[in-house]
Amino acid sequence: MRTDPIRVLVAKPGLDGHDRGAKVVAAALRDRGMEVVYTGLHQTPAQIAEAALQEDVDVVGLSIHSGAHMTLFPEIKRLLDANGMGDVLLVGGGIIPEEDAAQLEAQGFGKLFGPGSRTDEIADYIEAELERRPAK
Amino acid sequence: MDSAALIPAFRAGDRRALSRLLTYAERGDDAFPALYDELAPSRGHAMRLGITGPPGAGKSTFVSALVTARRNAGERVAVLAIDPTSPFTGGALLGDRIRMQEHVLDSGVFVRSMATRGSLGGLSRASLEASDLLDVFGFPHVVIETVGVGQVEHDIIEAADLVTVVLSPGAGDGVQALKAGLMEIADVFVINKADLPGADQVAVDLREMLALRSQRHGDEIPVVRCSSIDGEGLGEAIEAIDRRWHTLEHDGRLAARRHERSVVQVRRLVEQSLRERLFGSDEDLEQSLSSSDLARPYAACDMLLDRFDAQTSRSPASPTHKRNEPR
Numbered sequence: 127m128r129t130d131p132i133r134v135l136v137a138k139p140g141l142d143g144h145d146r147g148a149k150v151v152a153a154a155l156r157d158r159g160m161e162v163v164y165t166g167l168h169q170t171p172a173q174i175a176e177a178a179l180q181e182d183v184d185v186v187g188l189s190i191h192s193g194a195h196m197t198l199f200p201e202i203k204r205l206l207d208a209n210g211m212g213d214v215l216l217v218g219g220g221i222i223p224e225e226d227a228a229q230l231e232a233q234g235f236g237k238l239f240g241p242g243s244r245t246d247e248i249a250d251y252i253e254a255e256l257e258r259r260p261a262k
Numbered sequence: 263m264d265s266a267a268l269i270p271a272f273r274a275g276d277r278r279a280l281s282r283l284l285t286y287a288e289r290g291d292d293a294f295p296a297l298y299d300e301l302a303p304s305r306g307h308a309m310r311l312g313i314t315g316p317p318g319a320g321k322s323t324f325v326s327a328l329v330t331a332r333r334n335a336g337e338r339v340a341v342l343a344i345d346p347t348s349p350f351t352g353g354a355l356l357g358d359r360i361r362m363q364e365h366v367l368d369s370g371v372f373v374r375s376m377a378t379r380g381s382l383g384g385l386s387r388a389s390l391e392a393s394d395l396l397d398v399f400g401f402p403h404v405v406i407e408t409v410g411v412g413q414v415e416h417d418i419i420e421a422a423d424l425v426t427v428v429l430s431p432g433a434g435d436g437v438q439a440l441k442a443g444l445m446e447i448a449d450v451f452v453i454n455k456a457d458l459p460g461a462d463q464v465a466v467d468l469r470e471m472l473a474l475r476s477q478r479h480g481d482e483i484p485v486v487r488c489s490s491i492d493g494e495g496l497g498e499a500i501e502a503i504d505r506r507w508h509t510l511e512h513d514g515r516l517a518a519r520r521h522e523r524s525v526v527q528v529r530r531l532v533e534q535s536l537r538e539r540l541f542g543s544d545e546d547l548e549q550s551l552s553s554s555d556l557a558r559p560y561a562a563c564d565m566l567l568d569r570f571d572a573q574t575s576r577s578p579a580s581p582t583h584k585r586n587e588p589r
């Protein structure tokens with residue numbers, strides 16, 4: 127069992143200008159004992175993947191409201207893989223239609239949380255998911 | 263990447279290997295001591311600059327501006343940014359990176375955020391080892407930003423070669439809030455946010471306080487005003503830091519500080535290992551103490567130490583840290 131805190135990068139890709147949701151999630155994960163690196167607004171997939179590498183995080187959490195999730199998710203995943211960070215758990219939240227979420231989850235991404243999700247659910251999911259994975 | 267592959271990858275300049283080793287340092291991985299001891303002999307090339315000061319003084323913004331200046335001079339920079347762990351939840355919000363994120367795609371820059379994880383004094387437990395790794399990786403500049411908790415972040419001298427204290431008008435009541443100890447560890451004072459009113463007054467107050475001290479120590483501590491946002495005075499601030507660095511290098515104080523730092527490091531490692539051997543965990547300690555032991559704390563202490571002595575004299579000390587076979 128791991129004894130050191132789970133490290134999470136919370137990022138906000140895309141062009142839309144508010145990050146309240148991302149900040150709420152970041153604070154909630156911190157309150158659950160995680161170490162949360164927040165990168166701020168308007169992050170490109172390359173910036174997110176590089177920050178994940180430098181911070182050696184276990185989880186990348188994306189807040190997506192721009193509707194571009196179907197391209198952003200696979201692109202970030204590809205870049206993480208290219209960085210040797212393929213084992214990172216990628217989760218998302220925001221305005222994501224259920225069919226899209228189902229399709230992405232079927233492709234092996236982590237869970238996507240819709241607008242009604244409670245922050246508890248996200249924290250629970252991350253904890254449970256990392257518990258299942260081999261220690262890195 | 264398994265741990266045996268880490269050193270060659272690290273030596274070949276693989277940033278992923280660097281990042282991994284930083285994690286090993288931070289969590290006190292069993293594999294870390296041997297890996298670290300292989301790399302540590304090559305430390306001592308980087309200029310390690312500690313940045314401390316009250317919360318919100320603009321430390322991260324200043325660091326980011328400093329990174330830009332170093333990059334313009336063609337020099338690579340690594341940053342270790344430390345934020346506090348919540349004593350209640352064990353979690354942390356590591357927010358310094360936001361101000362430095364503009365450099366993320368520059369391969370000459372590496373930023374790592376660390377939480378204090380229960381250590382006091384503004385640093386994380388493995389700050390020194392982490393900055394050693396950044397040094398050995400080949401960054402000529404390593405910048406360490408401490409937690410801004412308002413009091414004196416003394417521990418910074420256990421990881422940095424020289425210390426810049428960043429103040430700003432309004433932040434934590436400026437000079438009045440400074441404890442005397444800060445005067446002893448500061449190599450350069452930067453009054454940031456010089457674009458705001460009040461910076462001149464901070465500089466005046468500070469120089470007054472320093473004048474008293476300088477008479478005693480015969481050492482001129484520069485005070486420089488700058489704005490990390492519009493760049494005014496930034497060149498002078500960096501020059502002051504570089505000049506101070508050269509002074510320390512030439513008068514032997516840099517070497518002396520580094521030597522002392524290594525001694526303090528070994529002492530800290532001994533203390534950590536002894537504590538682990540003595541107690542194992544808090545639960546182990548609790549179990550070995552009866553309620554009558556607890557009624558006489560000094561006697562309980564002697565009893566535990568006697569037991570420890572008896573154990574160590576029976577079995578020759580087994581190494582706490584695994585070692586690689588000598589080659």
Ligand SMILES: Nc1nc2c(ncn2[C@@H]2O[C@H](COP(=O)(O)OP(=O)(O)OP(=O)(O)O)[C@@H](O)[C@H]2O)c(=O)[nH]1
Pocket residue numbers: 316317318319320321322323324358361409410454455456457458488489490491492
């Ligand atoms: N006007 C002005 N604002 C500044 C300057 N430098 C930083 N700031 C602002 O001050 C605030 C705090 O800046 P940070 O760089 O995060 O300060 P910090 O000391 O790193 O803060 P902590 O790490 O939280 O202790 C931000 O809103 C910055 O934009 C400056 O030179 N002038």
Ligand SMILES: [Mg+2]
Pocket residue numbers: 321322323357358407
């Ligand atoms: Mg900061």
